[in-house]
Amino acid sequence: xxFNNNIPIYLQVIEKIKQDIVSGKLKxxxxxxxxxxxxxxxxxxxxxxxxxxxxxxxxxxVFTKRGLGTFITESDQIIEKLRYTMAKNxxxxxxxxxxxxxxxxxxxxxFIETENNYLEGNE
Amino acid sequence: xxKLSVLKITDLTKRYYNKTALENVSxxxxxxxxxxxxxxxxxxxxxxxxxxxxxxxxxxxxxLINDEMLSYKSKxxxxxxxxxxxxxxxFKVIDIxxxxxxxxxxxxxxxxxxxxxxxxxxxxxxxxxLSSGQIGKLKTVIALSRDAQIYMLDEPLNGxxxxxxxxxxxxxxxxxxxxxxxxxxxxxxxxxxxxxDTVIFxxxxxxEVFGDAEELRxxxxxxxxxxxxEVFRNA
Numbered sequence: 270x271x272f273n274n275n276i277p278i279y280l281q282v283i284e285k286i287k288q289d290i291v292s293g294k295l296k297x298x299x300x301x302x303x304x305x306x307x308x309x310x311x312x313x314x315x316x317x318x319x320x321x322x323x324x325x326x327x328x329x330x331v332f333t334k335r336g337l338g339t340f341i342t343e344s345d346q347i348i349e350k351l352r353y354t355m356a357k358n359x360x361x362x363x364x365x366x367x368x369x370x371x372x373x374x375x376x377x378x379x380f381i382e383t384e385n386n387y388l389e390g391n392e
Numbered sequence: 393x394x395k396l397s398v399l400k401i402t403d404l405t406k407r408y409y410n411k412t413a414l415e416n417v418s419x420x421x422x423x424x425x426x427x428x429x430x431x432x433x434x435x436x437x438x439x440x441x442x443x444x445x446x447x448x449x450x451x452x453x454x455x456l457i458n459d460e461m462l463s464y465k466s467k468x469x470x471x472x473x474x475x476x477x478x479x480x481x482x483f484k485v486i487d488i489x490x491x492x493x494x495x496x497x498x499x500x501x502x503x504x505x506x507x508x509x510x511x512x513x514x515x516x517x518x519x520x521x522l523s524s525g526q527i528g529k530l531k532t533v534i535a536l537s538r539d540a541q542i543y544m545l546d547e548p549l550n551g552x553x554x555x556x557x558x559x560x561x562x563x564x565x566x567x568x569x570x571x572x573x574x575x576x577x578x579x580x581x582x583x584x585x586x587x588x589d590t591v592i593f594x595x596x597x598x599x600e601v602f603g604d605a606e607e608l609r610x611x612x613x614x615x616x617x618x619x620x621x622e623v624f625r626n627a
Contacts, residue, residue, distance in 0.1 A: 272586055274615030277606040309566055312558075314426055314587045317606070 270311055278313055279320045286325065290341060291352045301331060301339040398423050398573055399444065399542055404453035406439050406597075413439040414597045417453070421542075424570040426587055428605070428616070429577040431594035432624055437577040438475065440594070441544045445472035457542065468498070473535035475547040475577075477527050479519045485530060486515040496538055504537035511559050525556030532560050536567040543574045549583060557583055585616040593623050 270285060272278055289295040301307065304322065308315040322339050325331040329347055333339050342348065367377050399421035406414040414436045421427060429437050442448040444455055446467045457466040479488055485508065493501045508515055511533075513526055522530065532548050545564070549557045557580075565587045568574055578584050585591075585605060593601035600623050601608070605616055612619055 274582065274585055274617060275609065275613065277609045278586055279606055280610075309562075312562060312565065312586065314565055314589055315568065316425065316589050320606070 272313075279317050279324065282311065282313075282318065282321045283324055286321070287330065287351055287355060290330065290348060291355055295341050297341055297345070297348060298343045299341045300337075301341065303338060397421065398458060400454075400456040400459075401440075401444070402454045402456075404440075404443065404455065405451045406436075406443060406448065407451045412597055414443070414450075417594075417597070417599055419592065419599065419602060421573050421575070423573060425573060425589040426564070426568055427573065427575045428581070428584055428588040428591045429575055429594060430579065430581055430591055430616075430620055431577075432579055434596075435594045436597040437594055438546055439597075441472060441546050441575070441577060444542070445470050445544060447472075469541040471535050471538040471540035471543045473531055473543075473545045473548065475550060477531070479527065479530070481518070481520040483519050484515065485513060485517055485519070485522075488519065488530070488534065489515070492534055492537070498539040500537050500539055504533055507533045507537065507563065511563070523553075524551050525553040528552035528556055529559055529563070532563050536563060541572060543572065545574070545576045547577055547579075549578055549580045561587055581617040581620045582615070588616070591616055593620065595623065 270282075272281055286295065286301075295301075301322070302310065304315045304318040308318045311318070322331060322333070326333060326339075329344070330342055330351065331339050332342060364377070367380075372380065397420050399419075401417055401419045401421075404414055404417040405412070417436075417440065429440065431437055439448060443450050444457075444462075446462050446464075455462050457469050460466055483491070489501060489504050489508075492499045492504075505515065508530070511529055513522075513529055513533075519527070519530075528548060528551070532545065535543060535545055548560050548564070552560065561584065564574060564576065576584060576588075588605045591601065591603060591605050591608065592599060601619070608614075608616060608619055614622075
């Protein structure tokens, strides 16, 4: 994983884990690596990974079992909410960007439709 | 979370003849963190490390390690790696390890051998035949192989090729644990910043910035390197 040093590293790791949960790369209930192993893998400080797990636990996206480690939530509801939030962030950024280019709602929808072939071709 | 203060520096000043190397430096180091001591050449980084290592005596101010004044005893808590190559040229790598094993009670010989195997430094080679990257790696391994409380690495990335730099950073991050403090001095900020918890900017002997790396990034929307450039632009 490459990091952008302008953004707190723990936020970048959180984002990556959330993406992997939403895309299904990380499964509900799956055990996460220990802070130590994960930090070695990413080449960062283990305190940073500990912070990642703390923040994700506050958001109830992971949970810890004492002595066993950190696990991805098993709640479909939380994962569904996460998927919605992340998709909404993407679409908000898209709409803002297109508005700045002068696109109206209709133009945007038309644009997406004409790009549909391209989207499908890349699936 | 309350973390233990292991190293406490208060109003530390160091003068050499007419030059002030450190001026009223106050820093509190907590267990379990990696500190970056950052500043251009001549900013006082090495002087600060040498005072804590007990090699130089301060002009005024105090340094407490585990609430004790610096003493012969406190030296046992500190593993200090100087920036220069101090290794005997005619020794083989393995002889250096044996030497350290007899010099320091807390030297973990097997740990050092394993680390060197992991990073492909052949222990049968003479020091004079090692590249500067290999010297850098070996020095880091030696410093980290002591079972100390405080590790101070003075410019571990200097004169070291890019790949060896990565190896050295990995060695440091992996050897770190909850009950240690690691202090790394460097002016190569972009390379090192991802493994730092806390950064200290030292400018002409004065502490300009002392803070959590992630919070600094968040507050200023800049990398530690970006902030460094702003602080030292006119230095």
